[in-house]
Amino acid sequence: MKSVRTPMRPRVPPKPNTLEHLQQNSEQNNNVKNAGGQDPVDVYCRIRPVDSLETCVSVVDSTTLKISPPNSIGRSGCGREQQYRFKEVFGPQTGQKEIFDKVAKPLVADLLNGKNGLLFAYGVTGSGKTHTMQGSAKDGGIVRRTLDVIFNSIGEWQSQRYMLKPDHLNGFEIQADADASSDRRQFDAASNIQKAFSKFKNPRPKRNASNSSSSSSSDRVPETTVIDGLNEDNVYGVFITYLEAYNNYIYDLLENISGVNMTKSLQTKILREDGQRNMYVFGCNEVEVKSPEEALELLSKGQKRRKVAHTSLNAESSRSHSIFTIRVVQCPLDEQGEDVLTTVPLRISQLSLVDLAGSERTSRTGAAGLRIKEAGNINNTLMMLRTCIEVLRDNQLNNANRMVPYRDSKITHYFKNYFDGEGKVKMVICVNPLTSDYDETLPVMKFAELASEVQVQRSVVRNEVIALPPGRRRANFLFREVRRNMINEGFDKAKELDIDISPVYTLSPAWPDTSLSDDTWLETLAKLKNFLKRRIATRETLLQQTRVKVDSVSERVATAEAENLMLRQSNSSLNALRAAEERKLKEYEALLLNAEAVNESLFNNYNTLVEDYNQAVEERALAQNQGQLEKMRIKAKLTNKLEMHKEKIDKEFKNRLKEHQTKMVLTQVRALQQLAQGHSSSSSGGSLAATPVNRPITRQSARTVAHPSSAVPSLAGPAVSNPRHRRSFSQGNVNVVLDHRPLKTLDTNTVFRPVLGKRRSISKLRSEDLNNDRVTHYCLTTQNQDSQGELETKLYKGDVLPTTGGGSQVVFQDVEILRQRDPLAVPNSGVKRNSDGTPATGSLDAALQHERWKALASPATPRAPANKRTRL
Template structure:
């Protein structure tokens, strides 16, 4: 049998997921357009050329980094539309910005970037000239051309300070207009000064030369009223500034104040406390634009920078609210107000410091601009990656003010378009290549299509026209009965709002008037039938639309019911798991409390043990300290006693060594360098005799005699100028007689003795000049020094000094002399009458001491 599972091991079966109707989300790509600036100098080298209406070719020049790097090749880039050097502002506006203005009127948001390197024509594309306006000028013209007849009176809408607007009644609007007329406004002047009540000439006195755009949008709802608000902000060094802010004449806050980005109740980003100016004509809008440009120029001078060092954002917000059922007043319900926004952004030009030779603050400005544009590119890359892989990677909108402010657009709150402006000159190739890559990347991003946020209040269409007709008829009737008083006006104007006209008069006072009555009745019935048919057609159309809507709602209702059933099942299972987990959590908390108490007891015992251990350690340390003190005291006393004893022994040893050295020197001098020797009488011996000193063992072996390695004779030096070698006492030789190796040190010019009585040298090495390696060789065991000289009788005297080679404690070697043989050679024919004598070492110059010759560890040859 299988063991029963515990409650933790049982897994509840999830109900099957209901089949839901997948709603396809419509998306639009980020539309990227390209505009090529005309050549500044005719005939100059160009790096970009137009291939067709959608393709450009980028060719690297010889001065580019790619050419020097060896990776130069021509590249083709595709856009929604390419505008060549000969394209006009009107053509560009009609293709790029006109659809955004149409969306603005229909309640949708839009965003348009002008992107490119410095000097590529971005500002000209956005602003243009008075004679040939850019996107901003033409947008204002087209917008006011479309809503000119449907504008609300000034102050009908007021900003609420939280990215929203409130609608006011006509009485409240009149009060605000009266207050505004009585309060002079602050207007900026050159140099940062202000003046009260003075109006700057619009467009810097170029309004007379301006050529407006006459285009208009036809899809304007006539039953709404419209109002336009404009704001103009700047992003400089990643700080937000309001270019329309009114500055006081004096005070500490004369300069522009930085603004912050906030999120409203609908999760839309906006600039807090930003000035929004209500405009009623294109001239008013251009006046606001020029005022912001002047403020921007003053701020640029104050900040020691150029205007292209910042991003400028010109925002147009269009408000539309429906009229009431009579078509007379505006509906003041805040939820009925539809706000649409169009942002026209002139991005700062990207550039490289290596080409521009920037220094000081310009390097900081360029770094902030490049960081802002780089963060925009990173956001677009992550958006594309999430769309291609289905991932949910976080997009870093908050890393810069630019992307943070336009976060809603990339999340699907409006249409996004971009105009890439390029300069064809070859010096801008490297920067243009980066711009092209970014444009290609941006064109691959899909943005969710936004829907206009309009609320259907159930009001009948044509209210404005009906109200205008009512006013015209009333005015006409009043003019006809002028002077008759109000009571004389017996016209009932209610039928204007009725479904059909009233019946005509059916009575006639004349007999022939019956036909006239019948004709009027026929005409009236014909009108009623036409009205009936029209109303019936509208009714059945409304019924069909209602039925289809109800059917769709029923389908969605069924799907939602199924989803609700499955969600309830999942909820009940989840609640069961939650209850089981709560029980387990309760048991775990109880066990945890028990373990916590045990842990506290263990911690208490551990603290006590630690305290006892610390006391023992302190006692141990104290005893060790006392021991160390006693050791130090005894060590000091021992060192003092050692120094005293060593001093005494060194003194005695010095005296003994001095005595021994003097006696050895005296003995060796007598034995080696004495010219007059006394030889006692002895029996006849052969012509060549040798004697061995048998008393050398009595010579002390601790006083060495140094000899030069280049002179076969011994070099005697005083004891005060040399240091005796120390014999290695651990050395013990255990070699046989046949394995001894002798160093036979002979003079350079040796007289052969011609005798068979040779020294007992078995394995020998004859040398005339000693080397350091002769004694340090571990195979060398013995040493023999041979000297020859004439005695006082003119005979040849040969002396053989024999010794043993011993290693020293310092790693060298020393020779300890053990025996001395003296050989005399006589002529038997010349000395026949002279008895043969043999002089032994004991009969000649007595040797009282033993000579030692040594070599140090590193002797020099």
């Protein structure tokens, strides 16, 4: 049926962007916000199921969760068991439906009632954020169920496609019918082409391909929940955007989504503020959807463009933060419930479902190269979110006004309005209970604790007073139904009936039969007259009743106002009390926080001290080791030096000794020569020649006796030798005695001869004679005349010893004296003494002693050591 009225739908006049207007708007907003009070950020926790028994997280009760450090950490004393409170904790067995009902359904209801909402999924990588948000076709997550519930609830109250259109400045406009229907035609043509193209591309879609949209849509189990109580006199338009924040840039995942070539790389988008100071992404593609399937199709296309990568913790790890936003635009119907009212502003509400990328440590994910940069950016964004929440909380706790650094990251900047009071904020903290995740789960818990302490201004929807009766849509529907029935019953004039639903609201009784005929017109007139009279009376009664009602309402209003005033007063006094209590509470909280901070810092200090101490002990041990090594090195160096020095000194000493010994030998030789010469000269020059040779000979022999002075070693003595090193006697006849007889030695013609063994006679001593290895003994024969004028022959006997310098030395051991006596001479009784006190010649023993003394005292004769006496 063709509509009788075809009203033009003029565009909504653009909002003036003057400063005054902005101030007015913000004041209005503030008033509305302040009227609503505050709500905390609702933080929920979901624990994902795992196969392992090594878990560090357990559910204490429906709102409390306990996290225990793994044994290794617990033992070292660095961690302790901690409990965290949430709005609700969902254990591993909790299904997607329950999560949706408790967390997201209230947000969907808010959305459809014109309020904004924001839901974050936050957690460590692989903890189940994407699972919670997206889920699967069979068991949908929050996003899928949200779409289902929206379309279930708005049903046929949806606006016609392209009737509402984004104005690309974060607002919407109502299109004229002609424009809208032209856009619709284009859309239908484009979707037909696309269908044909996809048929051509995939002639036979695989039946069991899990990823294909056809299979997923056929397997899909939709959510059947309906939100009741929506304003049925509005039309609803649903729009979606799908954004991605990657490396702190924003990309539109629905960019050029209807184009054939979707592989083109995405452009970065910028954030802007609209006239109401709301943040929006400039130039992003906001697509109108008319069914959950259509929205899911776009979602899956967008997901294919998301940065997802394989990491060691998650096969499909999100490398970016995804923001799926659903905007619902509401427009009231006019008084006939027929067309949209263009004179009132559109009501726009939005719900953003954010799947944050997981916080992660690159050491665990095994990230490298680009993945490390991604992880850094992910962690930075999460850090900024945490910082903003911290500052907000501090501001609220301490009544401070620190600037919240929303602008430091794209995510916080985009959602700043929510925290400033433009909607409800909720968080689902996803937890992987594995022990290996403990270190990363702990900061997530702390963040959750922080977030739950933040209060967000409750937003209140401004109900525009449009002064139109409710139920217009239904009345319009009834009217149309009646008209259709009438036409069906053959009442063609009904086609010309304008839609007028005002009778639906009239309270008067039904009109009388007004058909006029010649015979009944008077009756009819009377009926009408009565009817009108009754009507006038009813009107009067109604007016009166209305007046009474108005009066009573006014009275009630006055009473209510008075009560209100009183309530306000008591409220303000209660508020004051509450504020005092809150102040106290804050003070206690601050004290508690301080105590906790002190406790923590003490604990940290203790740990630091223990670490320092351990380090110092290690360093000391190291230093000791190094010192010992250094000592050993120096010792070795010094020993080396000493050895070298010793060698040098030895060498020098040997050289000098050799020189000295050579000198000494020469001196000895010279002395012996002189001695030999002296004896020979005295014997030749004395009365020796005149001495008869046939005198009896007394052979005296005595061992050398050590002179007392010989015990004192003389440093200026002869060359060093050791009697132990005398030349070997064991060589038999090889041992030669050097028999030194000066040339002028007389033959004594006696049978007594010294026993010398193998000898070599020389008359003049040379150093080579002594250096001969075979010469082991030396015997010097001297002759002299004694005091009695007798011939005295002395045999000085000694060992030839090698010296340290390589030369030889004679160590005299014995003196053998041969004296010839005249048998006829009178023997001398006593021992005669010379003037110098030495025994006079003639006394055998005295002479012998004297000779010994002389021999030992002679500087030319080296002294034998007292304990090394040798006898020839």
